[in-house]
Amino acid sequence: MTEITEIPSPFCGIGSDDLSIQVDGVKLKVTANGCAVNTPAFEQAITDTQASIAGQPASLAEAVAKAAQILRDTQQPVIGGCATDVNGMRALLAVADKTGAVVDNLNFNVARRNILALQDSGWMNTTLAELKNRCDVLLVVGTDLEAFAPRFFERYLWNPESMHLADTNNRQIIYLGKAPSANASTSPAGKKADVMTCADADLPEVTAVLSALLRGKTLQATSVAGIEISALQAIVDQLKAAQYGVVLWGAGALGFEQAELTVQTLCSIVKDINLQGTRCSGFPLGGKEGDQTANQVCGWTTGYPARVNFARGYPEYDPYLYDTQTMLNNGEADALVWVNAFNANALPPASDLPTIVIGRSGMSFAKQPDVFIPVGTPGIDHAGHAYRLDNVVAIRLKKLRDAGLPSTAEVLTAIEQAL
Amino acid sequence: MLTKLTGGRVYDPASGIDGQIQDIYVQDGKIIDAPTDGRPVDQEYDLRGKVVMSGAIDMHTHIGGGKGNIARTLLPEDHRLDPVHRTQITRSGNGHAMPSTFVAGYRYAEMGYTACFEPAVLPINARQAHMEMGDTPIVDKGGYVMLGSDDFLLRMMTANKDQKAINDYVAWTLNASKGIGIKVVNAGGINAFKFNQRKLDLDEKNSHYDVTPRQILQTLATAVKELGVTHPLHVHGCNLGVPGNLETTLNTIQGIDGLPMHLTHIQFHSYGTEGDFKFSSGAAQIAEAINKNPNITADVGQILFGQTVTASGDNMRQHANHRFASPNKWVCMDIECDAGCGVVPFKYKDQNFVNALQWAIGLEIFLLVEDPWRIFLTTDHPNGAPFTSYPHLIRLLMDKSFRNDMLATIHPEAQKMTTLASIDREYTLNEIAIMTRAGAARIIGLKDRGALSAGNHADITVYTENADRQTMFSKPDYVFKDGTLVVKDGEVVKVTWGTTHIVKPDYDISIEKDLKAYFDRYLTMKLGNFKISDDEISEDGRGSLTVHPLRGSVA
Numbered sequence: 001m002t003e004i005t006e007i008p009s010p011f012c013g014i015g016s017d018d019l020s021i022q023v024d025g026v027k028l029k030v031t032a033n034g035c036a037v038n039t040p041a042f043e044q045a046i047t048d049t050q051a052s053i054a055g056q057p058a059s060l061a062e063a064v065a066k067a068a069q070i071l072r073d074t075q076q077p078v079i080g081g082c083a084t085d086v087n088g089m090r091a092l093l094a095v096a097d098k099t100g101a102v103v104d105n106l107n108f109n110v111a112r113r114n115i116l117a118l119q120d121s122g123w124m125n126t127t128l129a130e131l132k133n134r135c136d137v138l139l140v141v142g143t144d145l146e147a148f149a150p151r152f153f154e155r156y157l158w159n160p161e162s163m164h165l166a167d168t169n170n171r172q173i174i175y176l177g178k179a180p181s182a183n184a185s186t187s188p189a190g191k192k193a194d195v196m197t198c199a200d201a202d203l204p205e206v207t208a209v210l211s212a213l214l215r216g217k218t219l220q221a222t223s224v225a226g227i228e229i230s231a232l233q234a235i236v237d238q239l240k241a242a243q244y245g246v247v248l249w250g251a252g253a254l255g256f257e258q259a260e261l262t263v264q265t266l267c268s269i270v271k272d273i274n275l276q277g278t279r280c281s282g283f284p285l286g287g288k289e290g291d292q293t294a295n296q297v298c299g300w301t302t303g304y305p306a307r308v309n310f311a312r313g314y315p316e317y318d319p320y321l322y323d324t325q326t327m328l329n330n331g332e333a334d335a336l337v338w339v340n341a342f343n344a345n346a347l348p349p350a351s352d353l354p355t356i357v358i359g360r361s362g363m364s365f366a367k368q369p370d371v372f373i374p375v376g377t378p379g380i381d382h383a384g385h386a387y388r389l390d391n392v393v394a395i396r397l398k399k400l401r402d403a404g405l406p407s408t409a410e411v412l413t414a415i416e417q418a419l
Numbered sequence: 420m421l422t423k424l425t426g427g428r429v430y431d432p433a434s435g436i437d438g439q440i441q442d443i444y445v446q447d448g449k450i451i452d453a454p455t456d457g458r459p460v461d462q463e464y465d466l467r468g469k470v471v472m473s474g475a476i477d478m479h480t481h482i483g484g485g486k487g488n489i490a491r492t493l494l495p496e497d498h499r500l501d502p503v504h505r506t507q508i509t510r511s512g513n514g515h516a517m518p519s520t521f522v523a524g525y526r527y528a529e530m531g532y533t534a535c536f537e538p539a540v541l542p543i544n545a546r547q548a549h550m551e552m553g554d555t556p557i558v559d560k561g562g563y564v565m566l567g568s569d570d571f572l573l574r575m576m577t578a579n580k581d582q583k584a585i586n587d588y589v590a591w592t593l594n595a596s597k598g599i600g601i602k603v604v605n606a607g608g609i610n611a612f613k614f615n616q617r618k619l620d621l622d623e624k625n626s627h628y629d630v631t632p633r634q635i636l637q638t639l640a641t642a643v644k645e646l647g648v649t650h651p652l653h654v655h656g657c658n659l660g661v662p663g664n665l666e667t668t669l670n671t672i673q674g675i676d677g678l679p680m681h682l683t684h685i686q687f688h689s690y691g692t693e694g695d696f697k698f699s700s701g702a703a704q705i706a707e708a709i710n711k712n713p714n715i716t717a718d719v720g721q722i723l724f725g726q727t728v729t730a731s732g733d734n735m736r737q738h739a740n741h742r743f744a745s746p747n748k749w750v751c752m753d754i755e756c757d758a759g760c761g762v763v764p765f766k767y768k769d770q771n772f773v774n775a776l777q778w779a780i781g782l783e784i785f786l787l788v789e790d791p792w793r794i795f796l797t798t799d800h801p802n803g804a805p806f807t808s809y810p811h812l813i814r815l816l817m818d819k820s821f822r823n824d825m826l827a828t829i830h831p832e833a834q835k836m837t838t839l840a841s842i843d844r845e846y847t848l849n850e851i852a853i854m855t856r857a858g859a860a861r862i863i864g865l866k867d868r869g870a871l872s873a874g875n876h877a878d879i880t881v882y883t884e885n886a887d888r889q890t891m892f893s894k895p896d897y898v899f900k901d902g903t904l905v906v907k908d909g910e911v912v913k914v915t916w917g918t919t920h921i922v923k924p925d926y927d928i929s930i931e932k933d934l935k936a937y938f939d940r941y942l943t944m945k946l947g948n949f950k951i952s953d954d955e956i957s958e959d960g961r962g963s964l965t966v967h968p969l970r971g972s973v974a
Contacts, residue, residue, distance in 0.1 A: 006945045006947055006948060008948055015943060015944065017944055017945050017948045018945065086550060087958075087959065090554065090959070094510070097505050097510055097511050098505075115492070118492065118493060118748075118750070119492070119493060119494075119495060119748070120748060121747070121748045122493065122744075122748040122749040122750045122762075123750055124738075124750070124751040124752070125750070125751075125752050125753075126752065126753045126754075127752070127753065127754050127755045127943075128755070128943040129543075129755040129756045129757070129941070129942050129943045130613065130753045130754070130755065130756060132941070132943060133570075133756055133941055134613065155943070156943070159940075159941075161940045161941070162941070163570055163574075163756065163941050164627070243615075244613070274738065277615075278615065279612075279613065279614075279615045281752075281753055295492070296488060296547070297550075299488045299491050299492050300483075300487075300488050300491065300519060300520045300550075300551045300554060301510075301512065301519055301520065301521065301554065302498075302511075302512060302513060302519055303491045303492075303495070303498040303512065303513035303517070303518070303519045304491075304492070304495055304498065304513075305492055310505075310511060312502075312504075313504040313505055313511060314502040314503055314504050314505065314511040314512070314513070315502070315511055315512065315513060315519075316499075316502070317495050317498075317499075383954075383958070385546060385550065385955075391485070392485050392541075392543060392544050392547075392752070392754050392755065393543055393544070393755065393943070393944070394544075394546040394547050394550065395944070395948065396546070396948055396951075396952075396955065
């Protein structure tokens with residue numbers, strides 16, 4: 001039994017890299033700095049280590065050969081999931097290039113809310129260390145931050161020391177939209193967040209008012225979606241008086257139509273504050289199950305984020321057409337490859353197509369896929385790289401145990417070689 | 420295998436060879452002396468009538484790192500105009516302003532380039548830079564690590580830490596980030612922008628730290644020199660793009676007190692305020708200052724007309740310039756108490772007075788700097804133009820009548836504000852070989868590259884002589900990388916993987932004590948998780964590290 005320290009997590013998205021884990025054979029136990037997201041993700045037991053073909057045990061070589069055979073006979077395979085590390089994505093994109101596949105990250109419909117805003121007008125954003133050392137006013141829009149990342153406040157806001165704030169207890173936390181589900185946002189000294197709630201579906205209107213107030217427009221209404229205009233004016237004033245304000249949102253929580261326009265409104269608010277003479281930055285959440293990793297690697301390999309089609313022999317990007325579920329619904333795909341090395345519960349969508357699953361050990365299927373190859377989890381079974389939510393920082397994942405599971409990259413590279 | 424390249428006209432300035440007919444022998448990836456033991460040649464290339472140079476080296480090109488990937492993601496419409504099909508041997512991708520990594524590697528090789536250096540590797544983003552460069556085929560690569568706006572350095576300087584401690588920090592960062600040089604971008608300015616300063620002159624203090632850009636430049640240039648890093652401090656100056664920044668640049672040259680310093684994309688820092696539009700060329704004064712100060716080198720950062728995207732660490736200046744964004748979308752980021760970045764698409768227009776004069780200023784600098792060993796051919800890819808425009812730029816430098824024909828088409832007021840028409844100089848093939856090969860290898864500190872004498876790596880480019888230099892340099896007949904034929908008739912015929920060039924200066928390990936405390940208190944990562952290990956470069960089975968000697972050490 002050994003204990004490994006300073007372990008980075010690919011699960012929480014916020015790059016926690018201070019976990020201690022006890023390794024007993026292939027059993028892991030988080031002994032320090034775990035949380036509700038990371039601890040179960042690390043501790044999940046290995047069940048299957050053997051590949052299968054139509055539910056029957058098969059050797060890795062047989063499963064690889066079968067997968068290659070399926071892909072060889074396709075016109076438009078779809079590779080969904082795309083939840084793995086950098087090397088896994090590299091191998092995945094090589095397979096897609098060779099087979100003319102669609103590559104589609106499972107989180108793209110959420111990430112799209114940010115990407116469309118980025119591709120239409122851009123943004124001014126910041127990263128975790130700036131937040132930790134500079135942010136004196138944090139506006140959290142439409143998201144329950146501590147449910148997303150239980151250690152966000154502890155690691156990045158209630159840090160006892162900060163380079164550019166006299167006392168981190170004095171940070172002003174404002175929630176707009178959703179209320180926090182617990183008390184992580186209350187400072188160690190007891191200062192509570194300001195909370196102004198509204199329904200998710202009202203956020204477009206509320207943020208539009210915020211934007212109008214910032215631009216000095218006169219409003220006839222005295223309240224919007226149950227929030228007093230004066231309260232929104234107070235938020236504007238606080239952001240404009242801040243040393244370094246941050247506007248944080250979680251695209252995943254913006255579950256309404258055309259949420260990209262609300263993201264765009266938030267981004268324009270940030271830009272406007274900077275134009276009016278105060279520093280302010282945006283901060284989008286994300287980074288879970290390899291979504292930033294998929295977008296980054298797909299970005300440098302194709303020029304586009306992770307929803308592309310290689311069918312014409314070169315990558316084409318469309319944020320709507322190449323949605324896995326849409327392609328399945330419309331009968332536009334003839335094979336499905338599902339890759340998820342992080343989450344055994346993230347199963348492929350139901351489909352009658354020939355299906356190859358390259359997944360974390362422990363997946364249980366209602367209908368056995370044609371090929372299932374259990375793979376190791378990056379940061380547990382093999383070393384690798386994963387991107388944090390803030391997109392700049394790639395963390396170096398460690399190998400913690402040897403369970404004999406191949407990596408996503410090894411399996412996909414073997415399939416590519418066999419094509 | 421013994422390969423003989425027979426009868427080519429060789430331009431190898433590092434060996435003093437200026438257009439002589441010579442045979443070159445290659446074995447095991449290296450150039451060797453003519454064998455005297457009579458063993459047979461396995462493969463011979465008849466290069467009679469061809470021009471032979473070593474593989475070209477781009478000493479400043481943004482090919483890897485987060486801001487480049489933001490630029491890619493930002494501009495899907497630009498990629499759609501330039502799709503690149505996969506072939507039996509090459510991967511698909513997209514090109515134009517900020518190409519995908521595979522396409523960048525192929526296109527550089529297809530232009531006869533065999534090495535590229537990313538000039539803005541943020542230490543915290545170095546992993547990404549290396550991963551992107553690791554997916555850039557054929558060419559060798561390397562990076563200059565950015566310091567100068569990181570809080571750790573500014574805290575050290577404010578606390579009056581001695582030069583030795585700063586040298587240790589600089590050396591530690593070079594090792595941890597796997598770089599070959601040190602870069603400063605708008606010294607202290609990226610940091611000052613986080614404190615809401617919107618401009619920072621050479622002698623202006625950071626509003627929080629008691630430090631000026633001039634002090635930062637002196638401190639880091641001294642560190643680079645004392646550590647023995649061959650590449651001089653690589654400086655993106657203050658006030659990029661600001662009319663009148665000519666004075667800042669001249670001051671920067673004077674203020675470095677004779678220390679080695681490389682001024683990058685100097686075109687963007689050579690502007691006066693004369694004329695009706697209060698924007699004029701400072702090229703003559705800048706070139707004169709370079710000519711007079713042998714410690715100074717520069718690359719130009721030529722702009723060429725058309726759509727591109729600017730991607731810079733200088734978010735202070737990029738934010739100020741966002742109003743010129745075309746199309747109108749842009750990104751600025753503050754990054755990890757380390758640095759920042761700004762990405763602003765630009766469309767340089769020949770009928771825009773400022774753009775037209777920028778074009779002329781860059782060419783004036785090329786032509787007025789006398790020593791080709793101290794000036795380098797860059798467009799600051801993609802900031803001035805995509806690297807694929809180099810053959811066009813070479814023609815502008817080598818062909819006066821072509822240059823003057825182009826000059827006659829730009830904004831008429833810009834034509835009046837430039838002396839370009841009166842400059843007769845035409846670069847020779849030997850001077851092009853110096854700027855893009857021998858000089859680049861020397862300034863970066865690459866041992867056994869950029870030359871064709873025995874012992875050098877066999878990175879060799881062969882062109883067909885053509886009076887139209889753009890055609891000639893667009894499509895080499897052959898490109899050899901480490902002795903392997905990788906390009907024939909301007910197309911990739913074999914995909915290989917280049918090495919990553921680094922330096923490893925020594926440092927006192929006790930610097931990690933301060934750094935560990937700093938990381939634990941203020942940063943978001945453990946010190947041990949920050950440092951890039953060798954196997955991160957090599958574990959994909961393609962990458963490798965090549966360590967180059969420091970100054971004064973035995974090569």
